[in-house]
Amino acid sequence: MKRGDILKKYYIKVGSVTHAMKGSQLLSANGYKVALRRNLKAHSSDEGCGYSLYIDSNVEEAVRFLKSRNVNVIGYGDVSDYR
């Protein structure tokens, strides 16, 4: 898990810190460079606080993979569109 890198291209919002830890480890083990942080714009979202994974590429493939391993993905997209 690399937390310092905030300049990732895509975010994957997950259901809890446990799912964030699980997702982060699964993605890292599968070759993704992944950063894990609190949700960037919790104040403007409907759900409030939470955690997201940040990656540079293949976001849809990563999401499919995470869902196949029962990680609770609640949203994903381009960081520039993050809300």
Place this chain on the structure above:
Amino acid sequence: MIYLDNAATTYPKPARVVEAFRRSAHLYGANPGRGGYEMSMKTSLKIYSVRKKLAELFNADEPEKVIFTSNCTDALNIAIRGFAKDSSHVLTSRLEHNSVMRPLEHLKKSGRIVYDCASPGENDDKTVENFRALLSKRTSLIVCTYASNVFGDILPIRRIGLLAKEHSIPFVVDAAQAAGILNIDMEKDNVSCLCLPGHKGLYGPMGPGAMILCGDFVPKPLTYGGTGTFSKLLDQPEEPPESFESGTLNVPGIISLGEGVEFVRSVGIKTMRYRENRLIEYLYSSLREMDQVKLYNEFDGSRRVPVLSLNIGDLPCEQVSDLLGREKIAVRGGFHCNPSAHKHYGTYDSGTVRVSVSHFNCKKDIDFLLNSIKKIAKRQII
């Protein structure tokens, strides 16, 4: 002190567990799942690593289905009250601790359920038959102990689990005396929900327990509150483990429990059980030679966990445990929060003195106990 009350809590704890407890206050002092700063994230990661260890140890399907609770009783309350459907029937055994019986009795007196207790038979076939005979179309849950905390009997969990599976109902197992002592495989044993303490056979500190889910059954939570996520929503999150873990976790306890699990894995459950069984077998065969000592079952290590109940003549069990206490031997006299098992074994009016060993006991401890029992039996200690 010679400590032989390990069924209540194991003592001493392994040095690595004590050290982990101390270090966790320094290294993992932030609240997990709340902040995004380094120490909070490190603490979250550490907690997640303990979920993984427990999921692996018991072959649960996912780490996120390991739910930390205040203790085993708390886990059993969530499971029983969360699974039992209104106006349904619940099936349990006659060996259950009050941590199972009291939630069931509460639900019964609230008019929500009825329940039956199956008797353990003289063999596993008979026990399973007794459970099967009490199942009905209204049964919404089977809950029972893996092993008795008073007499050590191991129930045929895999076969009872199969009954639950055949009836498509959840199967909750109280592993208070089995976790870390017997090899438990939730998937093979058909266990939907395993409730366990961290401080007994897993050698963690007193405090944290766990409710581990496996398969599709998920109970309703009992506690609602802050989980660190979805904080704008007033509805409780639905995904385990956070849906069951409102409020701050017992971080030092959970981290130390993780070290306890590592300790158990490093020694090996098989090795531990072999050693502990040998001590109880030795105690049992020595006590059998003493006329004044009453024993209540044959000790067969393949069918029991290392717990032995006894009485000395007509002496009250509390007096015997008190006399042993004065000899610096820690055992527990009384009813062990389990009137059901005492009724089943015919000791409801007397109670028993319970001896229970851990990895840290040795033959010398048992010899000292035997010598003291001899002295009490001969009234040399009053």
